[in-house]
Amino acid sequence: MGPAKGFLLVLIKPSHYDDDGYVIQWIRSAIPSNTLAVLNGLALDCAERRVLGDDVPITIDLYDETNTVIPVQSIIRRMKDYGSGMVGFVGAQTNQFPRAVDLAGEFLKADIPVMIGGFHVSGCVAMLPDLPRDIRAAGEKGISLFAGEAEGHLDEVLRDAHAGQLKPLYNFLNEGLSLEGTPPPFLPAQIVKNTFRRLSSFDAGRGCPFQCSFCTIINVQGKTSRYRSADDVERIIRTNLQQGVGRFFITDDDFARNSNWEEILDRCIELREKEGLVISFTAQVDVGAYKIPRFVEKCARAGCNNIFIGLESLNPESLAGAKKRQNKIWQYRKMLQVWKDHGCTTVAGYILGFPTDTPESIARDIEIIKNELPLDGLEFFCLTPLPGSEDHRNHVERGAWSESDMNKYDLEHVTMDHPRMSKDEWQQVYRQAWSQYYTEEHVERVLRRAAVKNQDIYKVMFLLLCLGGSIALEGIHPLEAGMFRRKVRTMRRPTMPRENPFVFYPRRVWEILSLSVRWPLLVWKFFRILRRVQAQPQRSGEVDLAMVPAEEQHDEDLALLQIYRASIPARYTATEPVGTGRR
Helix, strand or coil: CCCCEEEEEEEECCCCEECCEEEEEEEEEECCHEEEHHHHHHHHHHHCCCCCCCCCCCEEEECCCCCCCCCCCHHHHHHHHHCCCCEEEEECCHHHHHHHHHHHHHHHHHCCCCCCCCCHHHHHHHHHHCCCCHHHHHHHCCCEEEECCCCCHHHHHCCCCCCCCCCEEECCCCCCCCCCCCCCCCCCCCCCEECCEEEEEECCCCCCCCCCCCCCCHHHHHCCCCCHHHHHHHHHHHHHHCCCEEEEEEECCHHHHCCCCHHHHHHHHHHHHHHCCEEEEEEEECCCHHHCCHHHHHHHHHHHEEEEEEEEECCCCHHCCCCCCCCCCCHHHHHHHHHHHHCEEEEECCCEEECCCCCHHHHHHHHHHHHHCCCCCCEEEEEECCCCHHHHHHHHHHCECCCCHHHHHCCCCCCCCCCCCCCCHHHHHHHHHHHEEEECCCCCHHHHHHHHHCCCCHHHHHHHHHHHHHHHHHCCCHHHHHHEEEECCEECCCCCCCCCHHHHHHHHHHHHHHHHHHHHHHHHHHHHHHHHHCCCCCCCCCCCCCCCCCCEEEHHHHHHHHHHHHHCCCCHCCCCCCCCEEC
């Protein structure tokens, strides 16, 4: 082989398999991969600095498998032409790890160096004394593993790969490096256009101060706030605007606890109000964020018009057991009303399968949410012992049963035993929760609430359509959904047989035809609801408990607080008021 003409770095965000063994991917996926953006930004910096030497230029190819068929053979040919390079699977979550390993095997056969990083590897290295079987097996195949964050370390990895000496494991956990001034995350427009709303992303900070036992982030990114400066964020925004991208997902696990939130929001407000730049954001915050002085107001002015909140449960015992003590259920209504008063659309996460849950209690609590909380969208998840969480470590130490197939750790499948529900009951409860919340009656109720507050009723309608329709029609969680599902016959899990073309293609044609009818019917149904709301925006004498100002509400009228008083331990209320209003 002659001298290398350069180094080809291929970065792939893997998807995962559905229950039939086919890779989940779309023409356009729902959300971008911020890890892919971060690694691309760091790699661009390495290329600019010529870290492999002045005579070895670095070329970077990016692929997000949630919206792109990975051209394996084309990548192999390009790698051979370059003479030097590596394939890195970035941001691999637990459910994506099996797919990453399967794809990695194709490149290993061609003698191409391969590395896998992400929360599965990092979480297991951070929390377990011994690596689990699936990670050990990946290492035995010759896959290099990466734990921690790449800032300050990608140079070393690239030099090792160029020299053909990748280490089996790179462990950079617990370093907590500052993010200020580091190369910014960046996705080129050709990658962003493959997301549903041409949405890009950046992390304004990392780390979360809370201790939720089901969370992996605090054990990988730490509990101390590390943040980008307002100048960093402004550069990210301006760079994206130059390529026509103005919508962003701020991926901080809890943006409200970013120590630099106010300076960042002030800069975004300045860009919007003084320069007239058209930018908007989706951000994740905690329940108590609304009480931070100026936070909600500045979020709204800065363009944070979509807010995700982890409600998780209405049961205080469940919240306390999961160490999510920052969630005070008596604040839920007031909190959601404050966000709605500022024109923000709210979506909440809700976990099913806490030890005290039963099918009856879950159904009851969902009705309470529908009747008493002015929430727009609700996303359901199964309680899962994700590797990297305290729950998972405790599960392993107890020797309790858990699902051995990592592909099922997608928060949609039951992966452990429950004291009050069988596996089938729990799985059925998960499916029923979606259909119970996204009824025609409740969709109309949510749209009426939006109309009363002068929210963009079309935006709220399409939000509900996407959230409810993803499960009802596609059978896939909204966070993994997208626009028009791709299914490639040859891209089936190796442990499952490849289907005969005469079986696969007729069924696939029927699926497409069926969905091409069912989706328009659902859209038509939602538009009919919207027209009713527009024709009768507020019925005379209609009272919606969720919209009554919290300070004017009798606590006795709310099932939420009646259940709270009946179930909360006395020690929990020692320093907290119970009510939201009059008694």
